[in-house]
Amino acid sequence: MNQEPATRIHKNAIKAWTVNALLFGLFWFTPSIIQMALAINHNSGIGTPWYHGMDWLLFGSIFLASLIFYLLTGVLLPNIRWKRWKYDVSEKEIDMLRGIIIKKRTLVPINRVQHVDTKQGPIYRKFGLSSVTISTAATTHEIPALDDDTADELRTTISTLVRKVKDDV
Amino acid sequence: MESIKQNFITIVILLFIGTSNTEGYFIYFLLAGIAITLVSGVLSWVVFRYRVHEDELQIKKGVLVKSNMYLSKDRIQVIDITEGLLQRMFGLVKVEVKTAGGGTETATISAISRGDAEALRSELRKKRSANGEGEEEAEEVYEEEEVLGQWKLSTKDLVFAAFTSGNFGLIASILGAVSGQMDEFINEETIEYVYEALPGYSDVTLIVGIVIAIIVISWALSFLGVIFKYSDFQLEKTSKELIITSGLVERKHITVPFDRIQAVRFVEGVIRQPFGYGMLYVESAGFDQTQKGRSIVLVPFIASSNISSFLAEFLEEYKEPEYQIRPPRRTLWRYIRRPNYFVLPLIPIAWYLMEYGWLSLLIIPLLGYLGWMRYQDAALGLGDKILRMRYRVVSRTTAIVKRNRIQNAETSQNPFQENKDIRNLTVTAASGAGGMGFETADLSSPDTSKVLKWLMNEPLEEEEGEVSRPAQTE
Numbered sequence: 336m337n338q339e340p341a342t343r344i345h346k347n348a349i350k351a352w353t354v355n356a357l358l359f360g361l362f363w364f365t366p367s368i369i370q371m372a373l374a375i376n377h378n379s380g381i382g383t384p385w386y387h388g389m390d391w392l393l394f395g396s397i398f399l400a401s402l403i404f405y406l407l408t409g410v411l412l413p414n415i416r417w418k419r420w421k422y423d424v425s426e427k428e429i430d431m432l433r434g435i436i437i438k439k440r441t442l443v444p445i446n447r448v449q450h451v452d453t454k455q456g457p458i459y460r461k462f463g464l465s466s467v468t469i470s471t472a473a474t475t476h477e478i479p480a481l482d483d484d485t486a487d488e489l490r491t492t493i494s495t496l497v498r499k500v501k502d503d504v
Numbered sequence: 505m506e507s508i509k510q511n512f513i514t515i516v517i518l519l520f521i522g523t524s525n526t527e528g529y530f531i532y533f534l535l536a537g538i539a540i541t542l543v544s545g546v547l548s549w550v551v552f553r554y555r556v557h558e559d560e561l562q563i564k565k566g567v568l569v570k571s572n573m574y575l576s577k578d579r580i581q582v583i584d585i586t587e588g589l590l591q592r593m594f595g596l597v598k599v600e601v602k603t604a605g606g607g608t609e610t611a612t613i614s615a616i617s618r619g620d621a622e623a624l625r626s627e628l629r630k631k632r633s634a635n636g637e638g639e640e641e642a643e644e645v646y647e648e649e650e651v652l653g654q655w656k657l658s659t660k661d662l663v664f665a666a667f668t669s670g671n672f673g674l675i676a677s678i679l680g681a682v683s684g685q686m687d688e689f690i691n692e693e694t695i696e697y698v699y700e701a702l703p704g705y706s707d708v709t710l711i712v713g714i715v716i717a718i719i720v721i722s723w724a725l726s727f728l729g730v731i732f733k734y735s736d737f738q739l740e741k742t743s744k745e746l747i748i749t750s751g752l753v754e755r756k757h758i759t760v761p762f763d764r765i766q767a768v769r770f771v772e773g774v775i776r777q778p779f780g781y782g783m784l785y786v787e788s789a790g791f792d793q794t795q796k797g798r799s800i801v802l803v804p805f806i807a808s809s810n811i812s813s814f815l816a817e818f819l820e821e822y823k824e825p826e827y828q829i830r831p832p833r834r835t836l837w838r839y840i841r842r843p844n845y846f847v848l849p850l851i852p853i854a855w856y857l858m859e860y861g862w863l864s865l866l867i868i869p870l871l872g873y874l875g876w877m878r879y880q881d882a883a884l885g886l887g888d889k890i891l892r893m894r895y896r897v898v899s900r901t902t903a904i905v906k907r908n909r910i911q912n913a914e915t916s917q918n919p920f921q922e923n924k925d926i927r928n929l930t931v932t933a934a935s936g937a938g939g940m941g942f943e944t945a946d947l948s949s950p951d952t953s954k955v956l957k958w959l960m961n962e963p964l965e966e967e968e969g970e971v972s973r974p975a976q977t978e
């Protein structure tokens with residue numbers, strides 16, 4: 336019990352998360368860049384802003400910063416996130432460890448589990464991944480990005496374990 | 505089924521509003537509104553049906569969108585009966601039937617006579633107990649359950665509770681927001697008038713005066729609120745449930761089955777704590793999620809020293825274990841610093857923007873003191889079956905949770921905490937349709953492991969050391 340959980344999630348998670356972040360990142364990245372360019376272009380006409388004459392310098396540095404942030408969320412974070420995600424399922428509990436900066440460890444007693452689901456979005460499907468969702472009367476927990484078979488197996492395992500010990504709410 | 509009376513109420517209200525507003529053509533809108541309400545009211549009454557049939561409570565309602573609701577009897581958690589002021593005038597009550605589950609469902613039957621409500625209640629509960637017991641359904645007859653214990657709120661305590669109600673902070677902030685809107689009253693003239701009226705006027709005295717006025721008004725309102733809400737407060741214990749009855753204007757009747765109780769929470773407000781009093785709540789699964797705060801007030805006002813004996817009488821399973829775990833000494837400064845993190849960036853801004861902004865510096869020692877109190881109060885006790893956790897946000901809370909009612913436990917650790925080998929611990933119990941988390945900050949890592957271990961029912965390692973158990977790596 337004192338040992339931290341050891342099972343890792345599927346390595347493809349990194350790819351899936353990267354694709355996901357890069358794809359959805361476009362939704363804020365592109366418009367914000369355009370918006371910024373427009374704003375700087377526009378403002379330089381009115382009065383003399385403090386950055387007068389440095390439009391491109393300013394624009395360039397902001398662009399660079401956004402780009403770095405964009406790539407960071409897309410490339411670096413999925414990696415760290417994968418490294419930090421570990422879980423274990425035993426007869427008594429589901430043990431989850433995660434967190435990039437703040438490390439969280441969650442323990443769900445098996446007999447508190449209300450139901451278990453697997454779910455899969457389009458990107459996960461492409462990489463053959465599913466996540467397992469575990470609900471208690473109070474909270475919902477998710478083990479993300481397991482390969483489909485493992486996820487199904489895990490779901491079955493948990494619900495079997497739950498049926499064995501079930502007592503209400 | 506005679507719920508047409510409900511519509512009389514609506515009509516009466518609307519007529520009142522209508523007659524008091526007879527200016528201009530606005531009246532036509534009102535009349536139209538009344539007509540629509542009336543028609544839809546009558547229609548919804550016409551189509552509203554409920555019955556108990558084959559272990560189910562069935563409700564049909566809806567004019568345009570028809571809805572049928574089927575509540576299986578043995579899923580029914582709570583049957584609450586409420587008498588509102590107007591409903592009381594017509595001898596009616598509102599019955600709410602609640603079930604547990606992810607999406608807690610509530611069936612409301614808004615206006616039936618008291619007798620019908622009682623009949624329905626006993627009808628629903630008869631089968632429930634029969635189901636609980638087993639096969640013999642026929643011979644099981646519902647009888648009024650024996651009252652095993654009773655607790656009443658004395659008038660003295662009620663007044664004292666109203667007097668010390670912490671609600672006024674909330675009401676004061678609302679009033680404050682409202683008074684901000686009243687620009688028309690706060691113009692040059694009135695301000696000058698107030699200046700002349702006040703001896704030794706200045707901006708400070710004006711602000712202080714306004715603040716005091718707001719506090720006094722809101723305190724009076726919250727005083728009345730508590731009086732109305734908890735008048736004739738009565739708690740009864742039967743073999744299966746606790747029954748809470750309270751309220752002056754709106755009389756509420758809340759049933760809490762024992763097997764639905766998830767946790768007990770004792771909250772000592774800032775004003776009440778010095779007097780040694782607090783409020784006792786129960787968390788119950790399947791309680792209406794729209795209900796404010798979701799928790800049920802078990803006792804609105806009780807002396808801290810009486811808690812143990814009260815629990816022993818009404819909730820004997822909740823024996824409070826001794827506190828064994830406290831945050832280690834090395835976290836004291838973290839505790840003292842933490843409440844200040846939020847305000848520190850704000851102070852320079854306040855100083856810069858406002859004339860007396862530097863006064864905000866006074867907040868620092870105040871919040872530091874709050875942190876120190878949090879450190880003093882944080883404590884955790886592991887019993888045989890019960891977890892007792894005391895912590896303070898502003899009010900001091902003591903949560904008492906049964907081990908097998910803990911939905912999950914979570915520890916979290918940020919990099920600074922990692923250096924000191926400490927963690928935050930959150931334990932969640934079900935409450936309403938969601939959860940109620942109890943959190944203690946900065947416990948030492950071995951201690952949090954101990955709690956997690958305890959939760960998983962593994963034997964605790966005693967300090968003396970049992971011989972055979974090999975030391976585990978931490």
